[in-house]
Amino acid sequence: MDLINGNDIAAAIIAELKQEVAALPGRKPCIALVRVGEDPASVSYVRKKEKTAAEIGVTSRILLPPISITQDELCQLIDELNADPTVDGILVQSPLPKHIDDLAIFRRVAPEKDVDGFHTLNLGKVAQEDETGFVSCTPAGIMELLARSQVDLKGRHVVVLGRSLIVGKPVALLALQKKAGANGTVTICHSATTNLSAITRLADVLIAAIGRPEFVTADMVKPGAVVIDVGINRVPDATKKTGYRLTGDVAFASVAPLCSLITPVPGGVGPMTVAMLMKNTVKAHRLSRR
Numbered sequence: 001m002d003l004i005n006g007n008d009i010a011a012a013i014i015a016e017l018k019q020e021v022a023a024l025p026g027r028k029p030c031i032a033l034v035r036v037g038e039d040p041a042s043v044s045y046v047r048k049k050e051k052t053a054a055e056i057g058v059t060s061r062i063l064l065p066p067i068s069i070t071q072d073e074l075c076q077l078i079d080e081l082n083a084d085p086t087v088d089g090i091l092v093q094s095p096l097p098k099h100i101d102d103l104a105i106f107r108r109v110a111p112e113k114d115v116d117g118f119h120t121l122n123l124g125k126v127a128q129e130d131e132t133g134f135v136s137c138t139p140a141g142i143m144e145l146l147a148r149s150q151v152d153l154k155g156r157h158v159v160v161l162g163r164s165l166i167v168g169k170p171v172a173l174l175a176l177q178k179k180a181g182a183n184g185t186v187t188i189c190h191s192a193t194t195n196l197s198a199i200t201r202l203a204d205v206l207i208a209a210i211g212r213p214e215f216v217t218a219d220m221v222k223p224g225a226v227v228i229d230v231g232i233n234r235v236p237d238a239t240k241k242t243g244y245r246l247t248g249d250v251a252f253a254s255v256a257p258l259c260s261l262i263t264p265v266p267g268g269v270g271p272m273t274v275a276m277l278m279k280n281t282v283k284a285h286r287l288s289r290r
């Protein structure tokens with residue numbers, strides 16, 4: 001079994017972007033990071049995005065509206081960022097408070113600044129294999145991890161556990177694309193799937209994105225499979241300073257010995273999400289200059 005080291009692969013992408021940004025004449029790419037309220041996970045995600053942007057030479061503008069912000073006020077804030085020619089990309093950190101319609105907010109972001117890739121138009125471009133759009137960061141990161149680990153999906157059975165708009169559906173569409181590295185035969189499973197383990201056992205490549213700690217156990221995995229664990233779950237753990245430990249959707253200790261390749265949690269898909277966000281921001285800047 002070999003580990004796919006997301007930290008190393010993300011660091012390589014960040015180094016490439018740093019070089020690209022250093023060579024850009026004039027105004028550097030700029031990302032607006034909008035964080036509503038003080039959700040601790042969101043605070044840490046936005047901090048990480050800000051830090052990575054600084055490392056690359058991407059300017060970040062942090063907007064911290066209070067949790068009491070209304071839908072209309074948040075739309076107005078996004079409209080202002082959409083209209084600002086010095087902002088290339090806009091990221092609205094999830095989760096949003098319950099009183100906010102998050103899909104409406106994701107659709108409010110101008111498609112050409114939608115570096116998170118959540119806008120209907122950008123998701124549609126993934127389905128149409130139109131590369132002028134933005135692919136959402138986690139699915140793009142998974143494809144990049146596979147490509148840089150020399151995993152070609154052509155002719156292989158890819159099973160995706162989870163059908164969310166943010167991970168499951170777009171990664172299934174990407175694996176299915178008729179292009180080099182993809183061309184997988186894709187099955188998507190969800191909470192209404194019956195005989196789940198019989199399906200996952202057929203996977204040459206298993207992508208787990210369901211948000212349930214250590215859900216995928218050794219009996220669900222075909223020996224020699226490539227396993228990509230997208231899950232980031234906080235499990236209470238009194239021995240940790242934070243009071244919790246991070247675990248994926250895969251029972252790593254028992255599954256890893258079976259696999260040809262597997263991503264750890266943390267240090268697998270997670271770092272790739274931030275790297276791909278920066279890649280999208282640099283792309284948005286490049287496209288806006290045309």
Ligand code: NDP
Pocket residue numbers: 138161162163164165166167168189190191192193196209210211212230231232233269270271273
């Ligand atoms: P969602 O909760 O939006 O979707 C979960 C999906 O899993 C749903 O499609 C759901 O099915 C399915 N599911 C839930 N329980 C089961 C079950 N028992 N059997 C089969 N399918 C099941 O989650 P996300 O896609 O947003 O995130 C998934 C995980 O990935 C989370 O742990 C999240 O923290 C992590 N994540 C990690 C990122 C990273 O950067 N590494 C980025 C984004 C997410 P149904 O549709 O039927 O309800």
